[in-house]
Amino acid sequence: GLNPGESERFIWDQKDNQGRQVKPGRYEVTVRFSGEEWGDWFEIIGPYAEITWFSPPALLYIGRTNEMRVKVKNYTYGWENEILRLDLTITLGGYQSRIASIPLSFTSFLEEKEYTIPIPVPSGITPGTARLLLELYWERFDEKIVFDSKSFYSNVASPPSVEMEITKPDTAFLGDQVKFEVLLRNTGTEQVQATLKVIAEGFLPKELEKAVEISPGTEMVEILLVPQEVGDKKVKFELYLDGSKLEEKEETTTVYEKESEIELLGFEIPQNISLNSQFEVKVKLRNSGDREESVRVKIVADWADGNKEISTVIPAGGEKEISFTLVPTKKGSKEIALEIYRGSSKILGDSRKIEIITGKPKVVLEKRVSKPIVKTGEVIEVTVEFRNEGSGIAKNLVITDKPPARATIVGGDLTWTGDLAPGETGTLRYSIQFSYSGVYSLTPAEAKYEDEEGNEEKTISNSVSVEVKEKEGEKGKGIPGFTYHQTVLVLLVMVMMLWRRLRG
Known part of the structure; x- marks a missing residue:
């Protein structure tokens, strides 16, 4: 507790519970005293990164440059253009040396990159189990601030007696499959499990791997590639044993354009x-x-x-x-x-x-009915099919049709509008019925449109006729046996005759 007038200062060294430097970012501090609470925010800025993944080699060969891959994630906050470093130190017996050191650079917060770390093992080192220490740090003046570290153990041994010889074609033709022969010679007394990796820029496939069992003696491996680019092309061959690179060779083949055997007829x-x-x-x-x-x-x-x-x-x-x-x-x-x-x-x-x-449109209309002979009250469908038989677009096309005056429209559309490209077709459909018998003429449908230069065009369809017969048993629609027009004519004659008698 604190007595009246007393104060207490708390100092935080930016370390977490494990004693490691905390990440940059925004932090909150809270003070609770006598039931009351105060809080505030503060930011820690600066460079920072962490090792998120790495592939430690189980075996290292003396006198060879081995490799390992490391992924690093950037947490740098409020700080720009700062270079971090990755160091790799090996300790074996009384021997200790920093054998690799590479700079790391990032462009954005939370960016993750993968790096390949070379692990050269000097020729004079004694075989055994080595401790390797991977450190991610930042140098500030003369101070080395370590953000992350990983340690692991690898066996250090003399490389097996395996040699690699490449037989390659000096020249090749574009698109022709070429063969590279890799002779692996094992001069030891035990079988060796190896991996041959090929990196071939300008060829297909660009990369390939082959697992090889090399018995004492020699083993031949054939690599087939197809050149995709003309020029001097390099092919790299890497031999790995137990995940460590044992040997690397690079060969060059000149690729030429092949005379075409394709003819244009x-x-x-x-x-x-x-x-x-x-x-x-x-x-x-x-x-x-x-x-x-x-x-x-x-x-x-x-x-x-x-x-x-x-x-x-x-x-x-x-x-x-x-x-x-x-x-x-x-x-x-x-x-x-x-x-x-x-x-x-x-x-x-x-x-x-x-x-x-500029093509010219040509709209053609064809009008038809579903039945040419119907009974009164029966619904028939009228169809107007239209198509553009020309070579240009019929723009602002308007198709209209008009049924007879005594027809009742049951459903459908009497108008179609839009553009009609060459070869396109369309259909206008509607349904009608007649209440009175007779022969009715359906006048032509009409099309109005413009060509691509704005000139107006007009065309019409054919006309069709419909005969409407009186429905059997139907009364009051006219004189039996007579059409509507005949009934009207008879009634007119009778009216005239009656008028003359009344005047006489």
């Missing part, structure tokens, strides 16, 4: 193409070689939409036709180019000039 396109209308490009290729070839065919035309790249395989001695469907989006004189690739190398090409013209 045809590149067909229309001479004049309408704007916004589909057109077809046909490419015909022949493979005169004695093995199948994989090629990539590409159309270069930034003025058109559509799939412009197709990969295909042409059998040995065979032919292949490839088709592209494109839609021009710009008018005028344009160039269309053809490019044919094998791998990443262009082997053939061609180009053409074409003219993109």
